[in-house]
Amino acid sequence: MDELKQKKLLIVDDEPEIRKMIEHFLRKEGFMRIYQAGDCREALELCRSIQPDLAILDVMLPDGDGFSLLQAIRHISNLPVLFLSAKGQDEDRILGLGLGADDYIVKPFLPRELVLRLTAILRRVYIPHTPEKRPVFQLDDRLIDLEAGTIRHDGTNIPLTAKEIALLGKFYENHNRIVTSDALCQAAWGDDYYGYENTLMVHIRRIREKIEANPSRPAHLLTVRGLGYKLIVKEE
């Protein structure tokens, strides 16, 4: 983790007060090597000289826009880039991400959000060998291990099918929240709900048989009539 705090970060924004604020938040989070640039020319110079590990780019700059700056940077470096823009339009977001930016944050933003997204990018790019693990969680006396694809209960292992893993993964991702039938079908079959109603119901029943003490009176995987289902997981 501390390894990440050693990374060199470059903030490019024409507004010095914004640069100062972002630097303030990042320092508070423990980042130490922070550089600032107010325009494209300065940013490119710093990219060459200090070779930052990540850049935060504003879209509107006095001598060009962030998108063309990103293209220029790409000629000298492959560093990850996070766009920070006062333009919230969708096409700007798509353009930015399409050019190979790693994320796009719209101003005004909460500092916590910026730090979280920035850390996520750094971790993804600079900490290798962390294949994404599927979640493992406890439901009463059962351990749901989606990584191994089994449920451990009373010393026995109950295997899960691929679709059940996909559905449980989606449920856990949104635990304690309603997941619509549409989203579930999208997750399991990549198709919309229409035509899959019965198939989905069959799979839900099988999952309940595996995770519920009393499948006909579910305590964890609840039906929300007309909308979808909800997985109740007690927070530790």
Add this chain to the structure above:
Amino acid sequence: MEGTSRIIKRFVHATILISLLLLALNAVVLLIWIGSGISDGASPSAVVHFVSDDLHGKRDAYAIAPRSQQLLEQNGAWAMLIDSKGYVAWKFQLPAELERPYSLADVAKFSRSFLDDYPVFTWEHPDGLVVVGYRKGSYAKYQHILPVGWVENLPEKAFFLLAGNIVLALLLSLFIGSRLIASIRPLTSGIQALGADKPVQIEPKGVLANLAVSINHVSALLQQKNAALKARDEARSNWISGVSHDIRTPLSMLLGYASDIADSPELPAEQRRLAAIMRQQAERIRSLVSDLNLVSMLEYEMQPLGKKPLRLSAVARQAASELLNNGLDERYQLEVELGDESPQIDGDERLLLRALANLLQNSIDHNPAGCQLRIQTFFDPGNQACHVVVSDNGNGISPDELPDLLELPYASKRKRPRQNGHGFGLPMAERIAKAHGGKLSLSSEVGKGFCASMELPALSQKEKSKP
């Protein structure tokens, strides 16, 4: 073009009618003219007939009745009786040079034409031949010698001639009519294009060249007006998006530092609470600014739509789930009633979700004491439209206030000031429906709840099969 054949038809009818009328008029005029011109007084053959009838007596003692004498005098004519031997047996004002014997050849010659340039007419008499002569140059004599066969089918020939005339007139009128239509067609299509607000450029030629020039001029004017209007709309929308852009940077700092203070555990709780309020208010400004921007983009049709085939029921489920997931107070109950799942619409999912969220939030905001919320979807096969209806059984509003609710806040059309909320919710939902080619209709009565119904055109079966 349906109009063209109608114009041609009427044109042909008019032409036939006009030619028939002309024909009838000609016939009438001719008859009158013949009647008055030729039978001016007694005709020569009638005169000679009378004279012959009225000539009585013996050789060298002929007398003529006064009636015939008067007739001859009136016409300035002379008369004589030629006996069977060729001598003049009786005469009346006969010019002296004509009193001579006549051979058969003479008789045959003058009865067909003229006697010494006098137009003469003959009639038989028991004693010979009565000859009446008129002044020189007063009558023309024509001989018509026609084969009997030709005369016999004269009515047929006349009929065919008439029919031929009618056909010719018809063909001519068709020709002229189609020429006219051909020159009018670009003008009519030009006017139709004007109605459809498309640019028009007609080549000015033919009789109606002036009209073409005027239509081109009107089109150019309309295009200019449209361009000016569009430029103004764009300027307004750009101004709003510029203002909201410029607000975002200072707002970032407010939100950032307020949030920083609120999350600093080393500060006293009271200060953190105040900073949290500042953060909350900054977030309100943030959503207000982005709503303002979205509504202005929708209002001026500049909001790009990420359209894809959607099932409205799925969007309704998503909207309901989000409302429940964000913690719906227990004063409110949400009921979901989704109809036919199969019809699809072509829509922007994010915007439609936003519209439904606005409608639900509207019901919640206006019923602080709680109410029953209801989302319904159904398909109307009649006009091929998908409907989503958000209703409540709460306070409601009087029907005459409903149109106000769809006007933008601060708009001059809005009669009453907004009551609570920032007032963008319903206008935004209405403009989202409009951007999808649909509409939002409201209905309510005081004390009887509020109902907002969004109608969106369904994708046809053909469009649905597209990938």
